[in-house]
Amino acid sequence: MSAGEGTPPLDGGTRVLAGVGVSAGRVIGRVKRMPDPVQPPADGAPLPEGADVDSETERLRTATQTVAAGLKARAAVATGDAAAVLKATALMAGDRTLLKSATKLVASGTSAESAIWEAADAVATQLTALGGYMAERATDVLDVRARIVAELRGVPAPGIPDSEEPFVLCAVDLAPADTATLDPAKVLALVTSDGGPQSHTAIIARSLGLPAIVAATGTTALADGDLVFVDGITGTVTRDPGPAEEEIAASYANRAALPDFDGAGALADGRSVPLLANVGSGTDAVAAAEAGAEGVGLLRTEFCFLGRDKEPTHEEQVEAYRAVFDAFPGRKVVVRTLDAGADKPLPFLTDDTEPNPALGVRGYRTDGATPGVLARQLAAIAEAAENSRADVWTMAPMISTPAEAERFAGLCAAAGLRTPGVMVEVPSAAVLAGQILQRVDFASIGTNDLTQYTMAADRQLGALAELNDPWQPAVLHLIKATADGGRAAGGATSEGSATTGAKPVGVCGEAAADPALAVVLVGLGVATLSMNRRALPAVAAILRTVDLAEAQRLAGLALAAPSAAEAKELVRAELLELERFGL
Ligand SMILES: C=C(OP(=O)(O)O)C(=O)O
Numbered sequence: 001m002s003a004g005e006g007t008p009p010l011d012g013g014t015r016v017l018a019g020v021g022v023s024a025g026r027v028i029g030r031v032k033r034m035p036d037p038v039q040p041p042a043d044g045a046p047l048p049e050g051a052d053v054d055s056e057t058e059r060l061r062t063a064t065q066t067v068a069a070g071l072k073a074r075a076a077v078a079t080g081d082a083a084a085v086l087k088a089t090a091l092m093a094g095d096r097t098l099l100k101s102a103t104k105l106v107a108s109g110t111s112a113e114s115a116i117w118e119a120a121d122a123v124a125t126q127l128t129a130l131g132g133y134m135a136e137r138a139t140d141v142l143d144v145r146a147r148i149v150a151e152l153r154g155v156p157a158p159g160i161p162d163s164e165e166p167f168v169l170c171a172v173d174l175a176p177a178d179t180a181t182l183d184p185a186k187v188l189a190l191v192t193s194d195g196g197p198q199s200h201t202a203i204i205a206r207s208l209g210l211p212a213i214v215a216a217t218g219t220t221a222l223a224d225g226d227l228v229f230v231d232g233i234t235g236t237v238t239r240d241p242g243p244a245e246e247e248i249a250a251s252y253a254n255r256a257a258l259p260d261f262d263g264a265g266a267l268a269d270g271r272s273v274p275l276l277a278n279v280g281s282g283t284d285a286v287a288a289a290e291a292g293a294e295g296v297g298l299l300r301t302e303f304c305f306l307g308r309d310k311e312p313t314h315e316e317q318v319e320a321y322r323a324v325f326d327a328f329p330g331r332k333v334v335v336r337t338l339d340a341g342a343d344k345p346l347p348f349l350t351d352d353t354e355p356n357p358a359l360g361v362r363g364y365r366t367d368g369a370t371p372g373v374l375a376r377q378l379a380a381i382a383e384a385a386e387n388s389r390a391d392v393w394t395m396a397p398m399i400s401t402p403a404e405a406e407r408f409a410g411l412c413a414a415a416g417l418r419t420p421g422v423m424v425e426v427p428s429a430a431v432l433a434g435q436i437l438q439r440v441d442f443a444s445i446g447t448n449d450l451t452q453y454t455m456a457a458d459r460q461l462g463a464l465a466e467l468n469d470p471w472q473p474a475v476l477h478l479i480k481a482t483a484d485g486g487r488a489a490g491g492a493t494s495e496g497s498a499t500t501g502a503k504p505v506g507v508c509g510e511a512a513a514d515p516a517l518a519v520v521l522v523g524l525g526v527a528t529l530s531m532n533r534r535a536l537p538a539v540a541a542i543l544r545t546v547d548l549a550e551a552q553r554l555a556g557l558a559l560a561a562p563s564a565a566e567a568k569e570l571v572r573a574e575l576l577e578l579e580r581f582g583l
């Protein structure tokens, strides 16, 4: 939420630590640190002093049994994805082949730590070579290995710490694998010293509704058991909170409850602003429909196939897309073609040796390097759309030029897809939005990437979090240019389209989920907003408090501000309901 820009990093030495608030909420709790990653033992280290083969074998056996039993016990009380991940890891910890190979190494005079490290390495390499599902299991083996070595060393196991009491989780950053075992009933808030506003930590925190702060470098000094006040709105962590912080946390806990989203986004003057959902699977889509989403503004198709080393078959694709379409009969579903590359590698499309993957062959650009995948995907989308009642729109990520937009529209037409569009994520596409939108039917602004490319700041990097803020006035100017382009292109029709008036321009980046920024986006001329389903009630409630003229006035204030922090502060100061709902 807060850019932290202009905020002093430390107050009176170390009491107030500043970062970037990425998910609202104010809580007090005790810190638990994510253990440091387990460092590898020296290659082929000998038996420790005083140990013999028998005692070292016994030590290894006991460590593996303890790890397996601990994981099994946690799996028994976990649910959903977490239970599945823990069960799989527990099974791996008890794997006889792994223990047998490690025991052999101990028998030849290697320490238990080195033996299990080496044995697990060999198993992981074999699994990786087998590919597909087996290759995915390699991660479990490496996870188990780290846990066994931690047990042998007597240090905390890697991953989310286990605790009876709810705690504030402090970490350098969270990996995707950590997310499955993160229990929102136990974790009060997330604080990371690294990671940017689009990091995994930020995305998970928002989707779980947990207060979160990223890029809070000073928090590396926090230790297990420290009492802290976490303010996800201002982006600050306060050590040893006193009565003032207790009062703020208590008043946050007593904030007005947000009304459920009624399924019709609108401004105070009744002007409709459809609120759509970002989804990555059929399950997500069902949950979004239940939350009242008016359709899908972004189906991240690559999320259906992440971790796959082979292109999904036509049938697999049709099934995955149809599951989403079926959740929204009669509603708009915007399908984005595979956005492989940079933060979302897909081995069958991306080259992992590129020096600058974010500036490389990603998104639509992969069609040049690996022709055919895009055309096959469009055919699968068309087939899934044909027998569904959803109104299917199709867009390409990372479009940079009018020629690319025209070619994509041609590919859609050839596949029988009626409503082609583009994502505006690259500044060149925003600048030439008028020309681009003469060639396609709609645009959806990906503010996560548009911010990254406008500010030349890697979206994953905590150190550049202040630049990587969609409140940056330069980004807002490009959003306005895109919306203006949509208006200018209105009336120009692409083949087969009967569009009149403005060509619709929506936003599907994280900016749409920030209620104050959502008002600004509408004021800049954006027609629809697409977000994580959990953000729908907050965005809907704040939009209802302004009419179009007010939204335009606030957008004007933000555009004229000299910094992201000032733009945000000026706009937030005028939206009084934010405080009431604790947003
Ligand atoms: C929605 C976007 O795409 P992704 O986050 O999947 O790159 C974006 O860039 O804003």
Ligand SMILES: [Mg+2]
Binding pocket: 397, 425, 446, 448, 449
């Ligand atoms: Mg993007």
